[in-house]
Every structure is written in C-alpha cells, then in structure tokens.
Amino acid sequence: MSDGFRVALTFDAEHPDRPWCPPGNAERVLDTLRDHAVRATMFVQGRWAEAYPETARRIADEGHLVGHHSHYHARMPLLLESGFPQDIVDGAAAIEAATGRDPRPWFRCPFGAGSDDPRVRAQLEALGYRHVHWHVELEDWEPWRTGDAIAADAIAGAGAHGDGVVVLLHTWPGGTGDAVATMIAGLRDAGARFVTVEELETLP
Numbered sequence: 001m002s003d004g005f006r007v008a009l010t011f012d013a014e015h016p017d018r019p020w021c022p023p024g025n026a027e028r029v030l031d032t033l034r035d036h037a038v039r040a041t042m043f044v045q046g047r048w049a050e051a052y053p054e055t056a057r058r059i060a061d062e063g064h065l066v067g068h069h070s071h072y073h074a075r076m077p078l079l080l081e082s083g084f085p086q087d088i089v090d091g092a093a094a095i096e097a098a099t100g101r102d103p104r105p106w107f108r109c110p111f112g113a114g115s116d117d118p119r120v121r122a123q124l125e126a127l128g129y130r131h132v133h134w135h136v137e138l139e140d141w142e143p144w145r146t147g148d149a150i151a152a153d154a155i156a157g158a159g160a161h162g163d164g165v166v167v168l169l170h171t172w173p174g175g176t177g178d179a180v181a182t183m184i185a186g187l188r189d190a191g192a193r194f195v196t197v198e199e200l201e202t203l204p
C-alpha cells in the first residue's frame with residue numbers, strides 16, 4: 001500500500017530480568033528512537049519509574065505512548081483480592097509521578113501472564129485498562145541473542161504478519177540496544193511506518 005504497513009514497536013520498560021545488563025541501555029534505546037524519529041509504545045513498570053524517574057520522564061517528553069506494566073512485575077493471576085488493584089494503583093501513581101502521564105487504558109501483563117484469564121481481564125477492565133499483547137516476540141531477553149539476530153527476526157516477523165503488527169521488545173537487554181537502529185532501517189526499507197498502539201484499530 002502507498003503509505004506502508006504499520007508497525008507498533010512496544011517496549012517493556014522495567015527492571016532487568018537478568019543479573020547483568022548494560023548500564024544506560026534504556027537511555028540508548030530512547031536515543032536511537034529519537035534519532036530516527038520513531039514513536040514507540042512503552043509499558044512502564046511502576047518500581048522502575050520510581051528508580052529511574054529521569055529516564056521515565058524522557059519516555060513521555062519524547063512523544064512515546066506511556067502504558068502500564070504493573071508495579072512489582074508479579075504474575076497478575078497470582079495477585080489475589082485487594083493485591084491486584086493495589087498493584088495497579090501503586091504502579092499508576094509511580095508512572096504518573098515520573099512521566100506526568102496517566103497510563104490508562106494501556107496495560108501489559110508481566111510475562112503476558114493472565115492475558116487470556118477472564119478474571120485478570122475483568123479486573124483490568126474494572127480499573128480502566130485493557131491488556132495489550134503482541135504478535136512478534138524476539139526472545140530479546142536471552143543473553144545470547146545478538147542485535148543482528150533480533151533485528152533480522154523483527155524485520156522478518158513484522159513482514160510476515162503485515163499491517164498492524166505489534167512487536168514485543170524490552171528496554172534493558174544489550175542485544176535490543178544493539179538492534180534498534182538496524183531494525184528501524186530494515187523495516188523502513190520494507191515499507192514500514194511506525195505507529196503507537198493507540199493508532200491501531202485492532203490489538204492482540
């Protein structure tokens with residue numbers, strides 16, 4: 001199509017899942033997005049926003065869409081009774097304090113856990129949120145995944161899905177920091193146009 005196929009790059013901005021990650025990686029990802037004029041969607045963990053308020057603030061200031069990725073990064077189906085809304089409310093307060101943005105209605109469950117659980121979906125909805133899943137994941141959390149491999153798989157996966165594809169990434173893996181510029185260039189060569197999840201009529 002003339003105006004290209006739409007790609008939503010989505011990043012979970014959170015404390016690393018691994019014992020070591022390159023310092024400054026989230027800032028490097030944000031630098032690359034800014035340098036290439038790409039708006040992304042960032043699902044921000046509340047406790048990460050508390051720890052890195054200046055980086056979290058950049059997400060909003062540089063035009064990315066701010067979503068919610070829980071406060072403690074627990075598996076949402078394990079949170080019972082008042083624990084569930086408390087995590088959401090605490091996370092939203094931390095995200096809003098750091099970014100100045102209310103993350104509603106965008107929410108991504110940690111690990112995607114609970115995305116198909118009716119109880120989780122109903123509780124999210126009652127609090128004004130909807131879960132945003134993804135079409136393409138790149139295992140960018142694995143330490144052995146190189147930037148070149150992540151970029152190549154993102155370009156192939158997004159192309160295979162086509163218009164409206166949602167790609168899952170994380171702000172902390174070094175491989176992702178290495179991949180973003182190549183990924184953007186390759187996707188643009190393939191005809192991609194970058195959007196936030198807000199601009200897509202149907203979401204996974």
Ligand SMILES: [Zn+2]
Nearest residue numbers: 012014110111
């Ligand atoms: Zn996460």
